[in-house]
Amino acid sequence: MVTSLDKKTALVLIDLQKGIMQFPIAKPVNEILEKAAALVSAFHKANLPVVVVNVDPTKSLLNTLRTDANAKFTSFPDEWFEIAPEIKTIESDIFITKHTWNAFTNPNLDIELKKRGITGIVLAGISTSVGVEGTARAASEYGYNITFAEDAIADTNADAHEHSIKRIFPRLGEVDEVDKIIDALSAR
Template sequence: MLELKAKTTALILIDLQKGILARPLSPYSADQVVSTAARLGRAVVDAGGLVVLVNVEFGADLSAAPRGLTDQPLAVPPGGLPPDWSEIVGEVAHLSHLPITKRTWSAFHGTELDLQLRRRGIDTIIVGGVATNFGGEQTARDGWHLNYNVVVAEDASTSMGDGLHAFAIEKVLPRVSRVRKSDEIIAALKGS
């Protein structure tokens, strides 16, 4: 059974923003993930924990995006990214105690997230959002590298395909975290 101390726990929600949620997502839809993340966020707040909303911002022309050569580079749509591409959406938008803007997959790399979590005495992070196998996985890995206890909220996460989500959840994330459904996480928060 999962045990959590709410006062030393932070929920980190990755990229629940207009431009990313507009894409086809699975196994959970954008609406499902936002709803589950909001329910989880309210439980964290009610228990006295911290909610961190993370968005990614590259600039309309992707000038702030990583520049390394890849086989599948980020494509700039004609006219660039819309001005509201990075805007956090839905029921989660008002839950944040700590907003973080990142420029890469990880919420830790190049941001003040680690500093702010440590100043608040956080030792456990719950990770959810989009995409399970990109921003979620990289943030979970980096959190584990930084010696946080990591919990991944499986049903508050989704990706661009069932196989991508499943591979991360079943093969990678159990090596750096505890993967749980939101109901179990909420029950653990209520018991703390």
Template structure:
């Protein structure tokens, strides 16, 4: 299979930016993220939000949230994980992105941003056909959302340097084996520059 990188334009009227889980409790300073540090992921996402809002494109800031933890999934797994802690403000969008007016903040209760939310409704009512996707984690929230979007028929552009995972291997595996099959992989600068 050959990678083809064609020149492209993203129409601001039919393209949305969807940012996954860049919130205080997940994108905290000092968190180890690969291959890009969390500060770079936030900075690149910030540049995307700025470009999209300036062009009047739809921006969705997705956060995972819960009232009391009872609406969160609790499957039986081989990996033992500690019960999550929900300190005050953990589910608030990071300040760098929260400052923008006119963005749509969406709360989800699982990895993907489509299941159990009104994201598909919000996009379709605005005539959105393409989403630019970024956030944390490449291999969990971004990947699950991307697979859901693929099954719903959206074209996708992945802003590769505005996302990260727990390891470089996780990030690269998802980008090379999944994202390249269901969309186009670009830098955040390329995605922003192609928006018309």
């Protein structure tokens, strides 16, 4: 349950890109995108930062370090990296490309947040147990207060999603629905 949001809170969206949307997501993708879009709109209205993260696994060190062929990513069409059109970005949004599970491995994420005095983040996106959880663990280590938008997060594996939502995320921050997070955003 969200109790409050920091005055300086940013929305961080993880991997809501066309290529990821092609995976078999355990929740309806259109619902995730609708909830994420509502958060984007609310953060824009509140004049708070929106961080849009996409993943490019082709530049991951795992491609050179791992020997199993299933772990290697070599190329994707350009549109694979494009953010889903339902997410209405604006020029002042922060765009970050990550190459691993954790968006903070791109040092620009922490730099951009610190530059704006951000102390809290709201996390949403795909995949719950990979990109969202990886980023959340790092955000916790960096000292950010974290709120998870439960109904704007999904995974390809329903059991992994439930484990992250019920067991991991409550240890890192607060978990609630988008509507309640938007209410807390208005009340801050």
